[in-house]
Amino acid sequence: MYDTIVIGAGLSGMLAAIGRAERGEKVLVLAKGHGATHWSTGCIDLLADVDDPLAGIAQLAIQHPHHPYALAGPAMIEQGIARVRAIGEAAGYPFAGSFNRNLLLPTALGALRPTAFAPATMIAGDARQLRDGRPTLIAGFAELRDFFPPLIAANLRAQGIAAEAAQLTLPPTQRQHDFSPVTLARLCEQPAFRANLGEQLAAYVRKGGYARIGLPAILGLKHATEVVRDLQNRAGALIFEIPTLPVSVAGMRLYQILEDELLRLGGRIQLGGFVQRAERISDTLVAVFSEAAAREQRHTARRWVLATGGILGGGVRATPDGHLHETALDLPLQTPDGRAGWFAPRFLNAHGHPVFQTGVRVDQRLRPLDAAGQLVYENVQIVGGALAGYDPIREGNLEGAAIATGWAAGQA
Known part of the structure; x- marks a missing residue:
């Protein structure tokens, strides 16, 4: 039995796993494949459309108390990114930038994209x-x-x-x-x-x-x-x-230094393990079953972190009858009522499309809640794109929110 199993190998999952492994736990990262790192820019976006990302995050947390940044808290944001930068520095791949001023870096189309921290190569x-x-x-x-x-x-x-x-x-x-x-x-x-x-x-x-x-x-x-x-x-x-269009070499580098750090700390990674269902006793998750060549594989742990991402990461999928469901543990989702409410009337909408804020609602300790606000699992935490109530691509905080919540789960 593992102390902690992290489902998902994106930024949030890897940070959670590293945090738990640093505490001496026996940790497994179980994932169907690599996370969003392989199609990202390899930079760390905190918040777009602001001059001072940290000040913007503070204001965002006040306005939206259930936002992942508000749940993680400012200490986890700064500590999580500091840990990533330390890992990069030790690996000879440093990140430069600031919490208080976005860089403006060219894209493969010649646009200028804001980001807080970027590899020294950029x-x-x-x-x-x-x-x-x-x-x-x-x-x-x-x-x-x-x-x-x-x-x-x-x-x-x-x-x-x-x-x-x-x-x-x-x-x-x-x-x-x-x-x-x-x-x-x-x-x-x-x-x-x-x-x-x-x-x-x-x-x-x-x-x-x-x-x-x-x-x-x-x-x-x-x-x-x-x-x-x-x-x-x-x-x-x-x-x-x-940065090029996917597959992203810079994103692959970021993933690799995190994987190397986790392995150095004694953690394990198992890719190709698509989690299909869960086994529970009351409000405790006991085991999950992943897809294998000839049979299901059963995995057990005392604690769990769900880091499978949202719609873009494949952690949330639509059924043929027009419903959205969480793919690994079948957790209740906070989502628009019916397919008609998924999208705004206009394609280019200033507030984004409601469907992209679909995710799992959580308490202050990142544990999943049902529609009535009741705890679903007491030993499961939700991190990154699987969380409800934010649109990481539109807000420009995909990596920042993933690192902050992943690190918070790693320190819990």
Whole structure:
């Protein structure tokens, strides 16, 4: 029997597991697959559309006392992010930024996206630096799908940034097909490939006098900081990464450093375990059953953390008859009445669509409640996107709320 089983391997689940493992518990992360990290930017968003994220969070918690930030509390927000940053620093993949000012980093479309903390490999792309009047080069490979330097540069110029575009020649490689972000990230860790790339970048710098070069976030899987440093030295200009469309190499790096930390602490991870049903005694969750090759597998623990995400993470699904249900433990959901109430009349709605706030209602200790406000399980906590009452994508707090509530569960 485990002390704690965490269902879900996203940011919230990994932080909860790390927190429990640090306390000496026997911990298992049980998940059907990787969480939202693999399609995220690899940054830590706290709150969009505010100048000061921490002040905005404080105001949000006052206005919405059942918001995940309000439930976790300011201490868990700061401590959770501090723990992630410490893990990154120890792994040679530091995060930079501030609780009190959002960075503005380019996207793969050339928009400027607010985020509080970003990997050091992206920091030189902050719009406040890009607007210093010195020219910036946006470069990529034709073989990389969905990353178009001319489009990015044009949109940056429309926002007052002196940006130009270049298409690089893919350095010699034995690979002939399918140059995905992951494939290119592995190639960038090969010295010969990187040397050729550095020579091309240096030639552009000599010709155009570029102070910075924006490249897709493919500069290594395990040694990105070293790859960026090497390319900067070769090119003679600052290098910054721009997140690509999924699959996200930067998101994979974030997940990997968290996984490595959990394993170092003695925790276990079992992927491919889709939880199908639960076994209970009164208000205590005793066991869950996960899908296996020829039979169900039974897992037991004293405490549980549900971190399967909401609609976007697959923790909430719709049935053919138009009902929403929580997939792992069949917990009651706080959701609009009927399919007609899922969406607002207008697609571009300032308040978002009600369905995306679907989740599990909880008490102050993050334990699940039913529609009448009664406790469902006394030994289960709900974290991250599985929580009701917020829309993490629209609010721009996907990672922040996940880290805060996950860390709170890890310290409970």
